[in-house]
Amino acid sequence: MQYPEPIAKLIESYMKLPGIGSKTATRLAFYTIDMQQDDVTDFAKALIAAQRDLHYCSICGNITEEDPCLICADKSRDQSTVLVVEGPKDIMTMERMHEYHGLYHVLQGVLSPIEGKGPEDINIASLLKRLQNDVIKEVIVATNATPEGEATATYLSRLIKPAGIKVTRLAHGLSVGSDIEYADEMTLLKAVEGRQEM
Numbered sequence: 001m002q003y004p005e006p007i008a009k010l011i012e013s014y015m016k017l018p019g020i021g022s023k024t025a026t027r028l029a030f031y032t033i034d035m036q037q038d039d040v041t042d043f044a045k046a047l048i049a050a051q052r053d054l055h056y057c058s059i060c061g062n063i064t065e066e067d068p069c070l071i072c073a074d075k076s077r078d079q080s081t082v083l084v085v086e087g088p089k090d091i092m093t094m095e096r097m098h099e100y101h102g103l104y105h106v107l108q109g110v111l112s113p114i115e116g117k118g119p120e121d122i123n124i125a126s127l128l129k130r131l132q133n134d135v136i137k138e139v140i141v142a143t144n145a146t147p148e149g150e151a152t153a154t155y156l157s158r159l160i161k162p163a164g165i166k167v168t169r170l171a172h173g174l175s176v177g178s179d180i181e182y183a184d185e186m187t188l189l190k191a192v193e194g195r196q197e198m
């Protein structure tokens with residue numbers, strides 16, 4: 001027996017989300033049917049608004065309602081340091097720590113030969129362009145401690161160091177294979193403070 005079309009469509013939509021298989025998608029779809037109508041309306045509106053109202057910052061690649069983003073626009077931040085992360089979520093994590101006051105750059109991924117992701121597929125060119133001004137003195141590479149994250153860090157260091165800019169890597173109190181996203185604030189703070197020159 002087939003599900004009625006509306007629920008089949010809903011299941012199909014949930015399955016497009018990462019990490020959600022048909023079983024979970026089916027459970028979520030049936031749950032949605034029983035939700036309060038207002039909650040469903042808010043949910044649908046939030047989905048549409050998030051995509052419509054958010055853009056990528058033309059300088060750092062962070063998600064933002066305004067361009068440039070609030071961090072890039074904040075001249076009181078240390079303009080000489082750029083912390084490079086894999087995704088916008090990592091910026092939120094770093095900001096929660098309240099100890100880093102420099103700028104950011106979002107790669108929007110990492111180098112991954114398996115997924116066919118090369119340097120031109122992530123935001124490296126825009127980073128190099130930012131480094132052409134003389135203001136930036138240090139690039140802190142805060143990609144995750146995965147093989148791809150490490151390879152990306154090494155790649156960036158080889159590109160950037162010849163320009164006379166200091167390249168550092170977060171100290172690894174962060175365990176191997178771990179994502180910055182899941183690190184607690186104390187661990188992150190130690191990782192930033194103990195960063196080492198590459």
Ligand SMILES: [Zn+2]
Nearest residue numbers: 057060069072
């Ligand atoms: Zn920005």
